[in-house]
Amino acid sequence: MGGFKFSLLNEFTNEGSRADHVDILEELRMIQALTQQRYKALQYLFASPIVEKRLEVLKEIQKEHDDLKAKFFEERAALEAKYQLLYQPLYTKGVPYFWLVALQNNDEIADEITERDEDALKYLKDIKYTRTTEPQGFKLEFFFDSNPYFSNTILTKTYHMVDEDEFIMEKAIGTEIEWLPGKSLTEKKDPNTAKQTIETEKFDSFFNFFNSLEIPKDGMGVDEEADEELQNEMEHDYDIGLEI
Known part of the structure; x- marks a missing residue:
């Protein structure tokens, strides 16, 4: 803290009595003393073991809050999975080819289904959604009865998110379909x-x-058109995953 500069008194005007100048000087000294006292008090306060203890308690409370929040999301995901199984018989009861009909009733997904796909999708008996934490994201599982198109009984699509709140996807990992000879619906x-x-x-x-x-490990390349095409494809794929 800098001391009061007595040379500043020379700037005072000659008006007023010497007593007034003395009073002003005394008030300035008092202000300086109070400022120093408050500064020392603040130093003592933040160095106080009591304050440090309270800060530690607050940090512990924050950690407990974060742990409870993580537990909440974990139990919510388990509860959603439990009731999805309970709801499932209601969805399929009395509705032939329920999942084919359900997918076709969604405008965005219906655009992806061709006439050639319809017969294969008649064997789809269930779709299961699961939130994932390692990595962050979600997984879709498609359960199929035995069919004349492929040998897989489960096809999956897992979305790895960089930031789920901002809907930023890192990659989407799908199942390699084991097509039976001459039955591929995606290529010939x-x-x-x-x-x-x-x-x-x-x-x-x-x-x-x-x-x-997925985005290449070395990031986007120098081909801006190809990069934009990949970005659009990933966004479209993610939108379909959310719709399902």
């Missing part, structure tokens, strides 16, 4: 004997949803 491979190669023809299909998507 024909051998080209002249070129001694196999030509692949891609098809639009709902089952393309199970393809994996």
Whole structure:
């Protein structure tokens, strides 16, 4: 704390009595003394073991709050899963091909389903949603009866989120579908004997949803058009996942 500069008194005007100047000087000294006392009091307060103890208690309360919040989300996810199983018989009771009908009744998902997909989706008997914490995100599981198209009984799509609140997706990992010979709904491979190669023809299909998507490990490249196409594809895929 800087002391009062007595040279400043020279700037006072000659008006008024010497007693007035003495009173002003005395008041300034009192203000300086009070300021120093308050400064020392604050130093003592923040160095006080009592204050440090209270801060530790507050930190502990915050930790307990965070632990309870995490437990709440964990138990809520378990409760949602439990009641999803209880609701399931009500959804499918008396409705032939329930999940095919349900998916087709959603405008955004219906656009992904082709006529060729419909018969395969008649074997879909359940869809299960699960929140995940490691990694953060969610998983969709599609349960199928035995069918003439593929040997998998469960197809999954797992979304890894960078920030779930901001809907920022890192990647989406899908199941590789084990198509039975000649039954693939997503592509057709024909051998080209002249070129001694196999030509692949891609098809639009709902089952393309199970393809994996992720941002390359080295980040986006220099091809802005390709980067934008990948970004749009990931956003569309995520929107479909949310709709389901």
